[in-house]
Amino acid sequence: MCLYYQDNIDLALPYFQQVLRLAPDYDKARETYKKAKRLMTKKEEGNIAFKQGKLKEALTIYSETLVIDPVNKLVNSKVYYNRALVYSTLGNHSQTVDECSAALNLNNGYIKALLLRAKSYKSLEKHEECVRDYEACMKLEKNANRETQRLLHEAKLALKKSKQKDYYKILGVKKNANNDEIKKAYKKQALLHHPDRYSSATEEERKKHEDNFKELGEAYTVLSNPMSKSRYDKVYEDKEIDEQLMKNLIDEQAEVLRAFFKSDPSPGQYRFRFG
Numbered sequence: 001m002c003l004y005y006q007d008n009i010d011l012a013l014p015y016f017q018q019v020l021r022l023a024p025d026y027d028k029a030r031e032t033y034k035k036a037k038r039l040m041t042k043k044e045e046g047n048i049a050f051k052q053g054k055l056k057e058a059l060t061i062y063s064e065t066l067v068i069d070p071v072n073k074l075v076n077s078k079v080y081y082n083r084a085l086v087y088s089t090l091g092n093h094s095q096t097v098d099e100c101s102a103a104l105n106l107n108n109g110y111i112k113a114l115l116l117r118a119k120s121y122k123s124l125e126k127h128e129e130c131v132r133d134y135e136a137c138m139k140l141e142k143n144a145n146r147e148t149q150r151l152l153h154e155a156k157l158a159l160k161k162s163k164q165k166d167y168y169k170i171l172g173v174k175k176n177a178n179n180d181e182i183k184k185a186y187k188k189q190a191l192l193h194h195p196d197r198y199s200s201a202t203e204e205e206r207k208k209h210e211d212n213f214k215e216l217g218e219a220y221t222v223l224s225n226p227m228s229k230s231r232y233d234k235v236y237e238d239k240e241i242d243e244q245l246m247k248n249l250i251d252e253q254a255e256v257l258r259a260f261f262k263s264d265p266s267p268g269q270y271r272f273r274f275g
Contacts (some may be wrong), residue, residue, distance in 0.1 A: 038068050039075055046082060055086050062086070077106035081113050093120040111140050115148070118155065127159035167219035167232065175233075179224060186220040 046061035062083045066076055084099035100117035103110055118133035134152035141148060168175055171185040193212040198205055222228045 039065060039072070042068065043075075043079065043082075046079075050082065050086060055090060059083060059086050073106040077103040077110055077113070080106070081110065081116070084113065084116055088116060088120065093123040096120040097124070109140055111137055114140070115151075118151070122155065122158065125162065127155065127162045130155045131159055165215075165219070167223050170215055170219040171223065177223075179226075182220065182223050186216060186224070189216050190220075 042061060042065040046058050046065060049055075049058035049061055062079050065079050070076065080099050080103035084096045084103065087093075087095040087099055097117055097120045100113045100120070103113040104117070107113075114133045114137045118130050118137070121127070121130035121133065131152065134148060134155050137145075137148050138152060168177070171177075171182060171189060173181055173185045177185070190213060193209045193216060195206060195210045195213055198209050201209075222232050
């Protein structure tokens with residue numbers, strides 16, 4: 001029984017057979033022996049389907065496996081992990097996270113499930129959760145794994161970057177956009193969010209568009225200037241974000257922006273900025 005519930009089914013089977021030879025009427029042993037064989041067979045069927053690329057079939061088989069013995073937590077945690085692998089292959093990262101979480105609820109020391117969930121969190125741009133899972137892996141691993149260290153470092157870097165303003169994203173342009181494309185994107189977005197268009201809107205809506213308009217101006221001021229754009233690109237894309245340098249760059253641009261935006265603007269006081 002112990003081997004069976006410790007996910008050593010292949011080692012447990014001979015002992016079940018021996019017990020049943022000595023006590024053929026031992027119903028609990030016979031019932032558990034049948035479950036063990038069904039678990040092994042079903043799990044292997046699912047693995048074969050997965051390897052053959054029959055992903056929907058694999059999901060169905062793994063689901064059937066889970067109902068054989070809900071009490072066997074370690075085996076079922078691996079089945080949930082296998083389901084997570086299927087969803088990950090399908091590109092369904094949200095469902096991958098759910099399946100990994102189910103596996104971890106049954107076995108909170110399951111490193112493979114933590115790693116896969118962290119990878120899925122990264123794809124979902126849930127950077128704090130990603131860092132948390134990689135840190136949990138580091139604590140669980142007996143010897144510091146260099147690959148996990150690298151992944152944790154990258155996750156922390158991505159988390160830092162996510163908290164910095166992405167001026168390209170604000171303007172809706174690609175990283176390699178030229179000055180004309182940046183100017184065109186700014187004009188389009190600025191017309192959309194110009195506060196004068198929302199003079200009769202609710203205070204909440206006016207504030208929202210005012211903030212968007214100012215943010216667009218900040219992004220355009222940085223990216224339309226070759227020197228500040230070059231510095232921004234270097235800081236933002238650097239493998240080690242220099243937070244102080246980024247702060248200094250933004251502060252410099254804020255000084256410029258103060259000349260364009262007043263603390264309590266009235267309609268007609270907002271202007272477009274072009275180089």
